[in-house]
Amino acid sequence: MKLGPAVAVAALLTIITACGSDTSTGAEAGGGGAKVGIDHPRADSDFWNSYIKYVPQMAGELKVDLMPATNSQNDVTKLVSNVQALTGQGAKVIVMAPQDTGAVATTLQQLENKKIPVVTVDTRPDKGKVYMVVRADNRAYGTKACEFLGEKLGGKGKVVQLQGALSSINGRDRSEAFLECMKSKFPGITVFSEPTEWEGSKAASMLQTRLEQNPDIKGIYMHAGGVHLAPTLQVLKQKGLLVPPTDPKHVFVVSNDGIPQEFEAIRKGEIDATVSQPADLYAKYALFYAKAAAEGKTFQPGPTDHDSTIIQLPNGMEDQLPAPLVTKDNVDDKALWGNQVN
């Protein structure tokens, strides 16, 4: 039996799958500007897929000369090699979203030595120079969710927060801000924190167990609507707790992300609010600042023309984009990105 070809094919398949360079084409935009290289952080979450879809569209609108995007699949070593490949292909500006904010420092140092400005999206690197960080304030997400739940519950009772991965800065920020706000503003509320690792299966099991132990839980904060929404609704439905807000048995649910399915659930009265993380603005301003960096523009700390504030960091600047709280009152607002995609 000839094993050679079969082994070769299997090896090849593994390499192709593991290598993970996403060769989705960038928008063909002229303008003769500098080439912008972009690396996407992952391809398996609803939020990031919306962002990835917005990138070529915004590049067209802003006339950015975008190179084919790479995808580092939530792995900082892939991010490093992708960035090397992009600079090797002549990128003059790099847009990236490092999910590991510490391990990216050396890469940032190398890019600084090559005089290649870097725009990071969603996360703020701990060390290494960045031209601009484009993100919403994740601590504000946690605080907004806390204030909403605290008011709905009248400052007493029990709530659950379904946490993301504790190794991610955004997950930690949401979690810590939520806990701090509850402690200082609503000391009468008990918080249970469930480490779900962004996994629906764990979220469902942990929430089910917690509700069995404390049937009087009245509020839930989900750190990621994409993974937590369906399991939470399924558990509440099974327990007979999926009832309108007017019913005394209602459990108040605040989500985070702002995907269309969350808006649908808000309209149906199944959940009460979500923090809309602006996928469209992430893409737009990442490319806006990339273009500005190529043109050598500089920015000052202070309010901007798009309802955000630029703050000074030790290693660069950060444009803190607004992340509105969406409730039944404003869920049909056309400006929300969740209402623009399908």
Next chain:
Amino acid sequence: MTAPAPRLRLARFRDLTLVPVILLLLVVGAFLDPTFLTAGNLTNVLQQQAAISLLVLAEAMILIAGKFDLSLESTVGTAPAIAVMLIIPVSAGGFGLGLPGVLVIPLALLIGAAIGAFNGFLIIRFQLSAFIVTLAMLIIVHGFLQGPTEGKTLFQLPDSILYLGSAMWLGLPAAIWIAGALFAAGMFGLGYLRAGRSLYAIGGNSDAARAAGIRVDRVLYGVFILGGTLAALAGILETGRLGAIGNSMGVGWIFMVFAAAVIGGVSMDGGKGTILGALTGVLVIGLVQNILTLIGVSGFWQPVIYGGIILIALMISRIAGGKAQD
């Protein structure tokens, strides 16, 4: 077929080496939290473990036959997702073929069986390493979830696929009945049926099994196909429990599956272990997870405690079993 006629022997109790661990967990859990020993909580534990237990059942059979399948965890998400996409319209993220909704479960099982058959084909026909083949298949099969869905969660599902994972039969979740019935069938099959007994012969020494007249290749194909089908069924149950198919469904399960099978006394080298033992392994894992959630151990430290308890369970099972593990 020369396997001795099975009969009840005292030695069979070594399948039950984890029973002391389960009793210990029940006692400790009852002390730590008053909710733990309620019927509602224990039902929840069984429901939460139903899907993964089917993977343990499949993996136990494959390990007993002396093979390996890592790709089962990817089948959990991919089989139901592709089946769903064949049915739902394009607007909901499907392929737009418009197949009727009743086909979704048969299609998912068929896809699982096909993945198992392909694994078997590579491993048996080409004599490739089962470990590496199924490692590659783990990546590829998960890619077939991420590719067609473009990473999006499938929210709009046909009602038929949600039924099994969320229905109640005679006061208990249907998933518990299904998993229970399949484990009973597995215990009977591996204990008393010719094909089931032959798994031990093949896992112990496949050449000797062949010489004894067992159709080794055919039995192994059967085990891989059954494994893929059970993984697809696990995916169907999980889909019903979660109400949506996300891209991370099943990811990372395989470590828990191996932990459950091995602390339950199934040998990684083949030929040894029982389905009942594997079941006790699943129960230990489920009870530990439940207790950690109930007492609210800090998320930063849960992995340490969780892994530590698996090690302790392994040691207790070694002491109670009295035999070296391999």
